[in-house]
Each structure stands twice: as C-alpha cells, then as structure tokens.
Amino acid sequence: MTEGTWPSAEAIGAIHVPGLFNEKQVEGWKRVTEAVHAAGGRIFVQIGHCGAVSHPDLHGGKLPLAPSAVSVEQPVFTPDGFKTSPIPRAMTPGDIARTIGDYAHATRLAQKAGFDGVELHGSMGYLIPEFLHDEFNLREDRYGGSIENRARFVLEVLEAMIAEWRPGRIGLKLSPGVSPGRLQPTAQTLPTYQYLVSQVSNLKLAYLQFQHPVGDLQDTPVAALNPGTTAYFRPFYDGLLMANGGFTAESARAVLNRGEADLVSFGTPYIANPDLVERFRHGVALAASDQETWYQGGARGYTDYPRATR
Numbered sequence: 263m264t265e266g267t268w269p270s271a272e273a274i275g276a277i278h279v280p281g282l283f284n285e286k287q288v289e290g291w292k293r294v295t296e297a298v299h300a301a302g303g304r305i306f307v308q309i310g311h312c313g314a315v316s317h318p319d320l321h322g323g324k325l326p327l328a329p330s331a332v333s334v335e336q337p338v339f340t341p342d343g344f345k346t347s348p349i350p351r352a353m354t355p356g357d358i359a360r361t362i363g364d365y366a367h368a369t370r371l372a373q374k375a376g377f378d379g380v381e382l383h384g385s386m387g388y389l390i391p392e393f394l395h396d397e398f399n400l401r402e403d404r405y406g407g408s409i410e411n412r413a414r415f416v417l418e419v420l421e422a423m424i425a426e427w428r429p430g431r432i433g434l435k436l437s438p439g440v441s442p443g444r445l446q447p448t449a450q451t452l453p454t455y456q457y458l459v460s461q462v463s464n465l466k467l468a469y470l471q472f473q474h475p476v477g478d479l480q481d482t483p484v485a486a487l488n489p490g491t492t493a494y495f496r497p498f499y500d501g502l503l504m505a506n507g508g509f510t511a512e513s514a515r516a517v518l519n520r521g522e523a524d525l526v527s528f529g530t531p532y533i534a535n536p537d538l539v540e541r542f543r544h545g546v547a548l549a550a551s552d553q554e555t556w557y558q559g560g561a562r563g564y565t566d567y568p569r570a571t572r
C-alpha cells in the first residue's frame with residue numbers, strides 16, 4: 263500500500279507527498295509498480311483528499327476546500343515548516359462534483375500506472391471524515407444534515423471509482439474512533455459509521471480497512487469500539503475486514519485467531535524494517551525508527567535502514 267496520494271492539486275495537504283492526477287505522475291509510478299511486481303508483490307495506491315487539513319501556502323494563497331467553513335486546527339507541513347490549518351472554504355455543489363470526478367480520474371490513472379487496486383483514504387481528519395462529522399459538516403443541502411446525507415459523498419466517490427474499474431479492485435479505509443485535532447467523536451459518530459458500513463457492504467469492495475485508535479476509549483462517545491474497531495463493525499459488513507493501528511505480530515495473530523479481522527496491516531514498523539514480514543516470520547527483533555527524521559523529506563530515515571541479519 264502506498265502512502266496517501268493526491269487525486270488533484272486541490273487535494274494537497276503537505277509537501278513531499280506524491281499525486282496521481284497527470285501523465286507525468288503515471289510514468290513515475292510505473293517504476294514503483296514494476297519494481298513491486300518484479301519482486302512478486304502486489305500494490306494498491308491509497309488516494310486521499312486532505313480537505314480542511316491543508317494550508318493556503320500549498321494552494322497559491324487560496325483556502326483549502328472542505329464541507330463547511332470550520333477549521334480542524336491541525337498542523338500542516340508547508341514549505342516553511344508546520345503551520346496550523348485555517349478556516350477552509352466551504353465546497354460548492356460544483357466543487358463536490360469536480361472532486362468526485364477527480365477520484366474517478368485518479369482511479370483510471372492508477373490502472374495505467376500498473377497498480378493492482380485503489381484504496382479510498384477515508385481515515386484521520388481528511389475530507390471524507392469531515393463530511394461524515396456532524397460538527398464539521400454543517401451543510402444544508404443533500405450532502406449535510408442527516409446521517410444519510412453526510413454519508414452520501416463517500417458513497418458517490420466509491421461508486422465513481424467502481425465505475426472506472428470494478429468493486430474487487432477498490433478498498434476503503436476508515437477510522438471512526440481516531441480523533442485528530444478538533445475532529446473528536448460525538449454521539450453521532452457510531453450511528454453514522456454503522457449506516458455507512460452497512461451501505462458499503464452492498465458494494466462488494468475488495469476490503470474495508472479500519473484504523474483503530476491508540477489508547478483506551480473509555481468515557482468517550484466511541485467506547486463501544488473497545489477492544490477493537492473491526493470486531494465492532496463485523497456485524498455490519500459482509501466482506502473482508504482489515505485491522506490497522508498499533509499492532510504487534512502477537513496482537514495481530516490474536517485478532518486473526520479470534521476472527522475479528524481477516525487481515526492486519528502495518529505502517530510505522532515498516533519505516534525502520536524494510537524486511538518486516540521476514541522479521542515476523544523468523545521472530546527477529548524489530549528496529550526502531552528515528553522520529554526526528556519523520557516528515558523531513560529526502561532519503562534519510564526512510565530508505566537507509568538495513569535488513570536484519572539472522
């Protein structure tokens with residue numbers, strides 16, 4: 263799985279992160295997909311729009327787009343370092359239609375670039391969670407208000423992506439309990455995601471991935487997600503579930519053995535362990551990454567960790 267990749271210039275929310283919205287980017291990605299396939303692997307591209315979690319410095323002075331003009335007050339990695347995201351510009355119906363088209367276009371380009379599938383990035387505090395959130399989506403049109411309306415955007419995006427490929431090549435990642443910045447769970451969070459997941463189940467996607475929050479959720483509106491997000495949503499989804507978020511090899515095996523998920527994904531451990539699968543397979547200790555190198559650009563701290571010697 264790639265890192266979050268922009269479907270348009272409007273979707274950008276940080277520097278030094280790739281996009282997939284023009285032919286030059288397609289040619290660059292071909293080098294990556296060909297290398298993965300040559301090694302016997304498969305690769306999905308994660309397509310995401312940052313919405314309000316962006317900054318005018320990344321958009322030629324223009325405000326970032328979001329469902330409503332409500333700031334999430336998140337740090338944004340700009341050319342001049344981290345800055346706080348401002349109050350965004352509320353999307354017009356035309357903006358929404360164009361953005362749905364951007365996701366479809368990125369899906370079409372993903373096929374040309376040689377990817378095996380596309381994952382819709384609907385986690386963290388980006389555009390899709392903003393549409394789903396009752397305190398950040400204050401719209402009074404068909405994309406706001408009721409749970410059904412707030413879920414409409416992500417469902418229309420998925421339908422547009424499926425139309426460009428097929429359901430078995432499209433995945434979705436959600437994070438209903440993750441609460442970056444001001445985007446905290448509310449009493450509407452679990453009912454909203456229950457409805458969304460039940461609707462997504464009808465689409466027969468390749469998989470649905472859930473990012474579970476780190477820490478105890480007791481005394482929060484999403485306390486029911488303890489001990490696991492996939493376990494909670496299993497009754498609402500008839501398909502392959504993938505768990506994500508702070509897993510070790512041991513805790514991942516436990517989730518799989520209990521039938522709470524069909525797959526477990528790993529992110530951060532891969533930074534310092536390019537051979538993570540082999541380390542898990544042979545019980546080799548994991549290396550720790552240097553967090554001082556995160557989000558800094560360049561190769562140091564990303565491509566210079568050695569493989570383990572056994």
